[in-house]
Amino acid sequence: MGEVLVASQAALAEEGRKVVSVDGVEIGIFLVGTEIVAWLNHCPHQGGPVCQGRLMKAVEERLDDDKKSLGIHYKEGSLNIVCPWHGFEFDVRTGKYAGASSLKLKSVPVSIRDGGVYVRV
């Protein structure tokens, strides 16, 4: 199908995310800081609508010098997309699963041109 205009740059800048269906191919486009990324809206778990879930910081368990737990806290600078079906979390920048697994979201080429957001389907 080639490149398809799916949103205006202004709308993406305002909302930070757009999830679109292009002839049935579902794509999530995210603006993370100044970076733009796009992932297939297909969770590697049960095929759920991963890009339509919540964006949340990742968490980390902090330990002190004696390796005692200081509890679970948000990880500064992180951002995960969480699949709304069962909670699988992926780093929205890299598409990698947030824990011990090699699962990954499938990337979709995306670019911004002349005020428009284009994906290659």
Add this chain to the structure above:
Amino acid sequence: MSDQPKISELPIIDAYTHSNDILAKVQQQSADRRMEDYLIVDVDSHIGDAEAWPEVLKFIENDATREAAAFFGGGTGRGAFINNQPGLQMQHVGGRIPHGAALQEKIDDKSVPRVVTLARRAMDSMGLSYQVFFPSALLFLGMHPVREMEVELALAYNRWIVEHVLPHEPRMKAMLYLPFNTPEAAEAMVKRFIGAKGVCGFLVTSTRYAPVHANEYMRVYSMLEEAGMPIGFHAHHNWNNEYTKQLNRFLSMHAISFVLSNLVHMTNWVINGLPERFPKLKVMWIESGLAWVPFLMQRLDHEYLMRVSEAPLLKRLPSEYMQEMFYTVQPMEATNMKLLEGTFEAIKADTQLLYASDWPHWDFDVPSRIYDLPFLNEQSKRNILGGNAAKVFNLEIPERYKSKY
């Protein structure tokens, strides 16, 4: 121009999203796999009965309890007399799984109870012919400190289902709660509701301290055996026992305690020879996943062979009895396909396994999980997704599927 791609925007999913939008991909999965001629029966699903609790309370027969209940929840009756346990409200993983808290979508249709609309939306999205649902609100009731409260609330709930919910939707079926801590009341419940329209079995919530082999239960088992009605043991969590109290994360507690109760009940069931005493009784184990079954089969066979004098009613190995019981699939552990395949073989999945979604709970399974299993042939998939359930529950197979079943 006709070759312009069709572009539409998809919603962000939150607690208020319409079930059909949350589950839109299930519909797509079924279409992609051409599953339209598969009979699908969901043997374990739930409805938003916590929201409907004030409606349930109206069916309490003891007016002293009924009137007292109205004063709970700031005068709404919500949550009245329910003994929830720690952790119940953690199912949404800190807000990460919005529907894990509750389906809060808007429903304008007031012609049927809200729970019926929610069930219809789920059935339509998942392509279900039938949905057997369970009382989420009662899953801890077996631990209620007031014994008679179990009886009164169970009766109210069962009446609410039979009189208020089921008449609206023939695709909805229910396994009714047995107040198992009071065996005579459990018998009375069977007597009262057996044959009621839409009632397809009876249910013991597994979170309880009640040895299932106690003599007091024999009459209820024989009543169900005689009626050809399945008895199900529906697991739930329990963060209050001395073992699980040591677990500091919901995931750890959930992983262990959903299995623990059924491990205990199944062990008592088999070792005390209940399959020999009630050979025709259909026994079903619900929502413990599957991995526990081959574990327990091996464990019990191993011990039985050395201590046969402690289980004299058995004429076969424990695992052989377990192969004749029924299991619901969810939550299907599937990180090791070889083990899963071995599990399916061990439990004779072809005839004994029943698809279950557990929708709308946070760890629900979609029908394509079964369809996509690489080691199943088409007939096995058909059996597990619906054929086995149709047999166990005596469900009428809709005309459009008949030629395949």
